[in-house]
Amino acid sequence: MVAEWRTDMKNTKKIKIMAGLLALALVAGTLAYFMKTMSVDNPFSTKKYGGETVEKFTPENEWEPGGQVTKEVQAKNTGDYDLYVRVKFDEKWERDGQVIAGTELSSADKANFFPASADSSIAGGSSVYKHLAGVEDGSWTDGNDGYFYYKTKLGKDQMTSQLMDYVTLCKDANMGTYAVSEMKYALVDATKTAEDLTDADYTLTSAPDVIPDGKVLYQKKVVSLDSANAGLAGANYTLTITTELLQANADAAAENGWAVTPA
Structure with a gap:
């Protein structure tokens, strides 16, 4: 599994504080000016900024059509800044270390990546049904750009709801001839x-x-x-989950191409 963290802090605050003291004194009929420039150092420390992917995957040695595997996907904010969260998926099937042709897919290709149910694979597409509990309960939304966005900003020590909770190998998955x-x-x-x-x-x-x-x-x-018609028999499935965390700022979201700006 691969988790990706990304930070973008483009705006650096520059603070200059100057204090001036001007004294005017009249001494023995002589006008004299006294000026003092006072420089004040203001120490600032940045807050921690970070996050982590929280997921649970329970694999099975012999995954058979119709078999459901727990795959929980959510994110936690371990820093001090509020965060925006989005997630994308990639998958592939490999046999003997080689990717099986046509099985390397991404959530950006939604029509081929998400079977409608665990009963039927997508012809020419995925044979793995992904249950997106967070989309069903309304806490996550599909950005139609390959990413799923958590709909509210994530505060310090907060955790998102589960975007995904399980995957199932479709009942009609091609297991070879x-x-x-x-x-x-x-x-x-x-x-x-x-x-x-x-x-x-x-x-x-x-x-x-x-x-x-x-x-x-x-x-x-x-x-x-039949080696010429092996389907997914004897193959290994990999689901890669990429979680991106961004400082909760609407301008930062726009500059980084986020299709959805969480509330």
């Missing part, structure tokens, strides 16, 4: 059951024409994945 690649046979004593056999017993590649007395023939089909 399988075919019988080999038939094997075991000719063993009739006293043996199928549960007694091991791979070492399947030594024949074709069935004998005659089965001797006292023997029994077992058949085993070897089913293999």
Whole structure:
């Protein structure tokens, strides 16, 4: 998972304080001016500015179609400034370290990234349903620019509501095409059951024409994945969540291309 923090403090306040003292004295009929320039040093310290991504991901070793996985996404302000928060998503599927063609997608491509339900994948798009609880409850809004915006500014030590709470591998996800690649046979004593056999017993590649007395023939089909039509079988899914935190300032939001200015 990747979380991105970004700060932008473009306005530097310059403070100059000068105090002048002008004394006018009349001494023995002589007009004299006395001027003193007083310089005052004003120490200022900046407040802490920062944030962190707070998320919980519970992976499963063998994710199957229809399987729901907890994926909680929210942000917390650990600094002193009020913050604006927005989040974007990217995903990909990899097999043997290589990205599977057509599976590298972004929330900027909303039509292909967000299946309408966990029942159906998007043809040519994502096979993972993302449940956006924060959009449903109205605390987050879609900026239609690939980002989801928390609708109110985030104060010190405050935490957003959950934008996402779980993901589901769609029930019709393409898990590849399988075919019988080999038939094997075991000719063993009739006293043996199928549960007694091991791979070492399947030594024949074709069935004998005659089965001797006292023997029994077992058949085993070897089913293999069609490498040309492997789908998502044996692949690893990665969902990358990028959280951007910005000082709560409308001008800063406009300058940094934020489509939504939180209240």
